[in-house]
Amino acid sequence: MKTNTLQQPRAWVRRYEDNRLAVQSVSLCAVAFLLLAAKALGDPPGSKPPRTWPQAYSVARDAASGILTLRTPYYTVEQDLKQGGAVTRIALTHGKAANLLVHPIESRVRDEGGAALTDLKDSAPSVTHRREGLNEIVTVESVLKHEDGRASAFRVKTTLKYGWGYVKIRKEFLAPAGARVREVCPFSTILAPSLSDYGYREGRSEDEGAPPFSFGSNVWGKLRVERPSDKALQTRYVPRSMIFADAGVEGVEWFAGSDLSQWELQLAGRRGGGRCLLEPSRTPPGLALSVSPLWSPDAAVPLPAACVFDFYVAFPIREGRTQKPWLHTTFNRNRGAWVSADQIRRWAEKGMQTVHCHNDGDYYDDSLFWRDGSYPPYPDMDRYDKVLTDCRRAGIRTATYFSNKELHPSTKQFQEHGTAWGRTNRKGDLQHNFYRPNREYGAQMCLRSGWLEFLEFSIDRVLKNHPLDGVYYDWNVALFCSNPLHEAKRDRAAPARGHWDIDELMELMEWTRRRVGPGGLVIVHNTTTPMFATENFADDVVATEWGYRRWTDRAPDLQELPLEWSLVGALPRGVISYGVLDANAPRRLHRLFAIEAFLGGVAPWPASEETFGLLPLLKPVGDIGSCRFADWRNRAVVLSHARCASAVYSRPGEAYLLLANLDQSAHEVTCVLHPEKLPHPLARPVAATRLVTPAALAGSRNQQEVTSLNASQLVGEGVKIAIPGDGAVLIHVR
């Protein structure tokens, strides 16, 4: 694994790395023009911008069917102009379900008498469409109607802004004078039943008993239509976000815009007067989801003439190719003992792809660390530059650490603006993040303030002055904030109505991708709060630092791993081993950690010795990017032991089966292959061989030990295969 394995098409990236400085200084439109120009100048066929780089939509309106289709190479969204203009279909080009929705996204009001009024019954809404840069803006005005088609006096105006991997939606409900209603529901749909893993960030604040400065991690659950024991989710507090996944495959998410008062206070006057309901649907089979900022079974309340709700619907941008294991490490100033060129060469030889400088605390008690928001952080920045240059020479891409939420109190900006920009609790206090008594990372800021502009300035300043490929973002998360200065009234004396900074986080992610360019490097860390909408702009994601059960004496069963372990496999993920493994954990657990990572299509982070110990096992697969991958949930391989599991790398005409044993003792398992269930089905496998084991590799790296297996037995009653304890083997089938 000597080559520098990047996720983007190499020739294309290199072209833009050469031009990076030029690209960074021009506008998005100009970059789009450059891309077209580059194509005209003779890009090789198949060379296309990476998944992370926003591209234009193609839009088609079919008068006969009434379907408005908005399409990119990665996904398709449809609106039905004969059903209130509602979004009726979301499908990923490289996903599985033909439609992630089995019922349109509906807007609904229940009137004083309890009758449901819906936009779906309006067969002739008024629709406009225009383009703004790469965004498509669709507006729809529809009448809310009874189930039998009778019109009501309620109307809804919808503005859909199509961004990259998301649609930002504004719903404005218009009510007749004196109207009273039992429910207002800007978002109701039925999701495909395959999206059975979910997480939500709850909508309680300090006033309702949430801790001040709560991080609001996702509450995780499963709702499988076929399992009556899976409970429905019902809460009176509108969640801030909800993510749904067909784990390892695809997903969709909903989240509120930054002004949470729209959802929490506008109609009910207090939090807890709404309802979010997620329950199984039988006809059609799926997960019925509704998010209602106002809901009552029987009491009606007055509705203002107009009320507005902003929210997003987002989905992962998936490529058709498989992600290679992401091999990453970090460096810091280390008392002036900077990483040597020799060390960097060794990293490259092992296959390290990326590194970043991570020095947000005073690790060495010499006071020389990168205080968040400060610049320059070190007296010897030339040595920092040398590490970056040596990495670039060795083919390793580089980033440097930024906290999207922290500003060190020693900075002038904190002293001048800390209280104005800060994330506060109800009392107006700031939260200082300490890692030891009196040792501080920084105080928490809110992006819905001047902090966003300063953060971008601060990032730009570093990228301009140092040979970096991009950024590493810690705290890549929107958080609830009670600083009244960040709200429309901007009155220090008035209590805050409550907001979070998700609109601004989205803005930061889009700015970041433009800033580093299509070939630049964006790494985000979002333990417990993964989001498709932000990850779509990132090259790599770091996950599982905290918040999950620790491994003690055994590796957990794979189904116990958190959803964010691989989420939906849309981009390379690093799972943080020190988040679940103690410093004194036996090395065999590190090895099992790496095995479970590989079975999920992800890699330990930072890349451990055990990671590099396992990698040769996958070497016979060749170019992993040209395979389709199916993780441990695949149905193609069935093993007879509960503590053994498989993952599949599949190509037309061949497949590699990774078989692993999570127990310390060896197991002889019966392995049955269902070749029709491979990502590229095999009609009739003619040969099967067992390749090297990692144990054999440890002694002799280049010796390939190959044993023939009976292919017809493999696809019939099964073949016996011995898998070493804490180990894995690779089977090749063709």
Ligand SMILES: [Zn+2]
């Ligand atoms: Zn704020």
